[in-house]
Amino acid sequence: MAETEIGFISGTGPQGRGLAMRFALAGVRVAVGSRQAERAQATVDELNGLAAAQVGQGNLQPIVAGENHAVVSGSRFVMLTVPFEHAADTVRGYKDSFREGSVFVDVTVPLQFGKGDVQVVVPSQGSGSRQLRGILPESVPFTGAFKTLPAHVLEDIASPMDCDTFVFGDNREAKQQLMELIRRVPSLRPLDVGGISAAATVEGMTALVIRINRKQKSQAARFRVAGIP
Amino acid sequence: MAETEIGFISGTGPQGRGLAMRFALAGVRVAVGSRQAERAQATVDELNGLAAAQVGQGNLQPIVAGENHAVVSGSRFVMLTVPFEHAADTVRGYKDSFREGSVFVDVTVPLQFGKGDVQVVVPSQGSGSRQLRGILPESVPFTGAFKTLPAHVLEDIASPMDCDTFVFGDNREAKQQLMELIRRVPSLRPLDVGGISAAATVEGMTALVIRINRKQKSQAARFRVAGIP
Numbered sequence: 001m002a003e004t005e006i007g008f009i010s011g012t013g014p015q016g017r018g019l020a021m022r023f024a025l026a027g028v029r030v031a032v033g034s035r036q037a038e039r040a041q042a043t044v045d046e047l048n049g050l051a052a053a054q055v056g057q058g059n060l061q062p063i064v065a066g067e068n069h070a071v072v073s074g075s076r077f078v079m080l081t082v083p084f085e086h087a088a089d090t091v092r093g094y095k096d097s098f099r100e101g102s103v104f105v106d107v108t109v110p111l112q113f114g115k116g117d118v119q120v121v122v123p124s125q126g127s128g129s130r131q132l133r134g135i136l137p138e139s140v141p142f143t144g145a146f147k148t149l150p151a152h153v154l155e156d157i158a159s160p161m162d163c164d165t166f167v168f169g170d171n172r173e174a175k176q177q178l179m180e181l182i183r184r185v186p187s188l189r190p191l192d193v194g195g196i197s198a199a200a201t202v203e204g205m206t207a208l209v210i211r212i213n214r215k216q217k218s219q220a221a222r223f224r225v226a227g228i229p
Numbered sequence: 230m231a232e233t234e235i236g237f238i239s240g241t242g243p244q245g246r247g248l249a250m251r252f253a254l255a256g257v258r259v260a261v262g263s264r265q266a267e268r269a270q271a272t273v274d275e276l277n278g279l280a281a282a283q284v285g286q287g288n289l290q291p292i293v294a295g296e297n298h299a300v301v302s303g304s305r306f307v308m309l310t311v312p313f314e315h316a317a318d319t320v321r322g323y324k325d326s327f328r329e330g331s332v333f334v335d336v337t338v339p340l341q342f343g344k345g346d347v348q349v350v351v352p353s354q355g356s357g358s359r360q361l362r363g364i365l366p367e368s369v370p371f372t373g374a375f376k377t378l379p380a381h382v383l384e385d386i387a388s389p390m391d392c393d394t395f396v397f398g399d400n401r402e403a404k405q406q407l408m409e410l411i412r413r414v415p416s417l418r419p420l421d422v423g424g425i426s427a428a429a430t431v432e433g434m435t436a437l438v439i440r441i442n443r444k445q446k447s448q449a450a451r452f453r454v455a456g457i458p
Contacts, residue, residue: 117423120430153456163455166437192444193437194346201349201433208395208422208430212454215421220456225441226392227382227449 002064004031005181007075009068009082009094012043015107016081018154019146020044020063021051025157026184030063033071040065054157072097077178079105079146084128091135098140103174106132106144106199109206116214120207122200129168129199143169143178144199145190148206152219161188163222166205168198191225231293233260234410236304238297238311238323241272244336245310247383248375249273249292250280254386255413259292262300269294283386301326306407308334308375313357320364327369332403335361335373335428338435345443349436351429358397358428372398372407373428374419377435381448390417392451395434397427420454 006023008016011032020030024047032047034040044065052060072078072094082090087108098104110128112121123131133142145167146154153161165182167190169175175192182190193202205223213221235252237245240261249259253276261276263269273294281289301307301323311319316337327333339357341350352360362371374396375383382390394411396419398404404421411419422431434452442450 119426150456191441194440197348198433198437198440201430201437204427204430204433208427209454211423211427212420212457216457218457221454222456224453224455225438225450226453227379227451228441228445228447 002074004029004064004075006077006079007031007033007071008079009033009072009090010035010086011079011081012039013081013083014151014155015146016079017043017047018151019079019081019107021047021157022154022161022185022188024051024061024063025055026186027061028181028184029061031066031071031075032063033066033068035068037065037067040067051157068094069097073099075102077103077105077181079107080132081107084108084110087128087132088135091132095136098137103141103143103178104136105178106142107146108132109147109203111207111210118207118210120204127199127203129196129203133196141169141171141174142196143167143171143175144196144202145178145182147202148209148223150209150213150220150222153222160186163224164189164191166191166193166198166202168193168196168202170195231303233258233293233304235306235308236260236262236300237308238262238301238319239264240308240310241268242310242312243380243384244375245308246272246276247380248308248310248336250276250386251383251390251414251417253280253290253292254284255415256290257410257413258290260295260300260304261292262295262297264297266294266296269296280386297323298326302328304331306332306334306410308336309361310336313337313339316357316361317364320361324365327366332370332372332407333365334407335371336375337361338376338432340436340439347436347439349432356428356432358425358432362425370398370400370403371425372396372400372404373425373431374407374411376431377438377452379438379442379449379451382451389415392453393418393420395420395422395427395431397422397425397431399424
């Protein structure tokens, strides 16, 4: 598989699909992985069709498909968008496939949906990201982003994102590179909120914004920060 | 002292000053308290002058001053805007002065400022609000609001707030009444984020937004939620 800028481990769910299309439409080379390469290919065929319908075939950087290990070893930024209950096992399964210089991007949030409400289930490490950081080799820089973005909006590629995303990570260089990458997506502004200690708050904000959605009968609530240049 | 809709315990700091003026300009009867009535009066004279310069004397609902106990017992919504290190002692000092039917509004955040960064110092109860809830009599409904609003913006009454404020509380009726009150301030939208369990995230958001301010050399960063009606 040719090298890509972004690879999604098991990226066939709503968050992975939406992010893959948004980045592909921004001209970024993206791979979507799955445990079965055929399953990834079926998703990617669909996503390329949706994206091409939006901008025309000629303007699209086509998304490629692959088995997860190949996607991880072939990508500069490896993004995890699986439901949180599978996050730790997924990281364990692919942690040795990262190539030197690649950056891990955690998009997962430990949410629990129940009787009309949603809560963050805080792992003993203090946040979902801290738990995953403990599993990933120290040599792989760990960042977090996109946690508060609604999949509904990400997948609706005809509409602008028109919001901010909160980016954190203890490795400054990796974080800056990720922020540069995010700036390529129109109307999605990355905001640096510090190191991994910010993860607990960002994950809590995901629960808050889903709660706001439910109260307001929306699926599109998302954060913007006013008052900065 | 005549009854007021809002009373600020030791409200002579930036957050209290800003909120007092914003509500007074919205036609709400506000009292600002201090341990010394004369100190409250000096602040209130200044605030009324600033507010009158904004809208003209005739259109202003003048703010009144009082000693803290009188302000607490005479107000429908009692708001706490002191620095967090004084919050617990302040609540202890005035908790028996609440009249029946009044509502406590926690505006404090347990922040710690240090070498170029700001952190939330999470009390053992899980959040600043939970700690204060444990001190206040159960009979007084406990709500939280305004925690993420920058004092710099609140005090700059010539500029619209143009942002949202996250409101929480376990007593639905008290929370709804508080939200109705907040809706009187132009371009400040209250968003219901659930019960007191939301306090930890909201307090964390205050640290995030201050961190964003520092990185972006602003004093005006504040949250808006896009994508809701």
